[in-house]
Amino acid sequence: MKNKKFAKYFREYEWSNIFAMIRNSNSDPKICDNTFDGKLVVITGATSGIGYLTARKYASMGADLICVNRNPEKSEALKKEIVGEFAVKCEYIIADLSKLDEIHRVGKELTHLNAEIDVLIHNAGIYLTNRETTTDGLEKVFVIQYLASFIINYILMDKLKSQENARIIMVNSEGHRFAAWGLRLDDLNWEKRRYSGLKSYGSAKVAQLLSMIVFDEHFQKTGVLINAMHPGAVKTGTGQENGQVYRWFKRNFIDKTLKSPEISAEALYYLGVSKEIEAVSGKFFNLTTEEEPAPPALDKEVAYELWKKSLELSGLLD
Numbered sequence: 133m134k135n136k137k138f139a140k141y142f143r144e145y146e147w148s149n150i151f152a153m154i155r156n157s158n159s160d161p162k163i164c165d166n167t168f169d170g171k172l173v174v175i176t177g178a179t180s181g182i183g184y185l186t187a188r189k190y191a192s193m194g195a196d197l198i199c200v201n202r203n204p205e206k207s208e209a210l211k212k213e214i215v216g217e218f219a220v221k222c223e224y225i226i227a228d229l230s231k232l233d234e235i236h237r238v239g240k241e242l243t244h245l246n247a248e249i250d251v252l253i254h255n256a257g258i259y260l261t262n263r264e265t266t267t268d269g270l271e272k273v274f275v276i277q278y279l280a281s282f283i284i285n286y287i288l289m290d291k292l293k294s295q296e297n298a299r300i301i302m303v304n305s306e307g308h309r310f311a312a313w314g315l316r317l318d319d320l321n322w323e324k325r326r327y328s329g330l331k332s333y334g335s336a337k338v339a340q341l342l343s344m345i346v347f348d349e350h351f352q353k354t355g356v357l358i359n360a361m362h363p364g365a366v367k368t369g370t371g372q373e374n375g376q377v378y379r380w381f382k383r384n385f386i387d388k389t390l391k392s393p394e395i396s397a398e399a400l401y402y403l404g405v406s407k408e409i410e411a412v413s414g415k416f417f418n419l420t421t422e423e424e425p426a427p428p429a430l431d432k433e434v435a436y437e438l439w440k441k442s443l444e445l446s447g448l449l450d
């Protein structure tokens with residue numbers, strides 16, 4: 133079944149939004165100079181790239197950290213570096229965010245914290261050129277890029293609502309526009325179509341933006357803000373799980389066009405701390421500039437359907 137909604141989305145596309153995206157992609161992020169002493173920031177995938185520099189940025193401004201990482205050695209090295217350099221607390225939870233039971237465990241551990249979570253950053257992600265499945269039989273990019281953030285947010289909803297304030301930031305991507313035809317709710321697992329790295333990445337990011345619509349409704353009239361952002365096109369370790377040809381191409385061509393992930397860290401700090409964001413929720417930012425996502429990421433009907441399917445797939449209905 134082809135996505136019947138493509139014609140609808142096609143009519144909704146506006147050239148002005150594409151030009152805005154190009155303009156915003158060439159802008160620097162706004163900088164927030166406020167310190168964040170004694171606040172607690174949870175960040176997934178802090179052992180590399182954007183997550184690593186974001187962890188350092190928050191720590192340099194006084195925040196304590198809980199990093200959710202898959203690699204124990206890298207996590208221990210990060211902890212030593214952060215504590216040694218910035219004298220803040222830095223704990224970590226080891227979890228493979230492609231595995232449902234480990235994602236649930238992270239959600240539960242965070243729920244049982246005595247401290248409030250001031251900022252929760254969903255950053256961990258991968259890009260795959262070929263379809264891979266997880267031990268739960270789900271398509272891997274969909275789980276790491278979307279379902280992990282969905283499950284953790286869902287489990288944490290009551291805790292975050294009980295706090296006076298909290299900000300959730302999901303590191304999304306302009307790559308959500310690769311899913312121009314919209315989300316295939318009948319094939320979230322990529323079993324019925326030819327797999328494409330760009331399309332599966334785009335679909336997972338669209339799914340995350342759709343989930344933001346519903347989470348934002350749940351958080352109305354609470355102090356919880358949920359936003360998503362594109363961190364810039366920046367040079368990181370992304371794509372290392374792919375084959376030699378892809379890695380050679382990335383190193384020799386793609387990487388040469390990319391910016392430093394310092395801009396992503398500045399943007400994630402601004403979105404997490406700046407007073408200008410105090411009343412902003414349910415929005416997509418290109419770095420720190422609010423932007424209209426592509427039509428498939430704004431479809432409320434699909435967002436509610438996806439919510440139901442995500443609860444089922446995540447085992448959250450049991």
Ligand SMILES: NC(=O)c1ccc[n+]([C@@H]2O[C@H](COP(=O)([O-])OP(=O)(O)OC[C@H]3O[C@@H](n4cnc5c(N)ncnc54)[C@H](OP(=O)(O)O)[C@@H]3O)[C@@H](O)[C@H]2O)c1
Nearest residue numbers: 177179180181182202229230256257305365366368369370
């Ligand atoms: N780079 C860009 O230009 C760009 C553009 C748009 C959006 N993004 C998004 O930015 C986010 C960060 O990506 P990046 O570019 O910084 O890539 P990166 O350098 O590869 O960092 C990805 C992080 O995610 C972690 N991770 C991967 N799979 C995991 C798993 N199964 N369980 C737990 N952690 C896992 C990695 O851990 P290890 O250190 O153990 O590998 C690493 O810490 C992603 O969501 C990506 O989609 C990046």
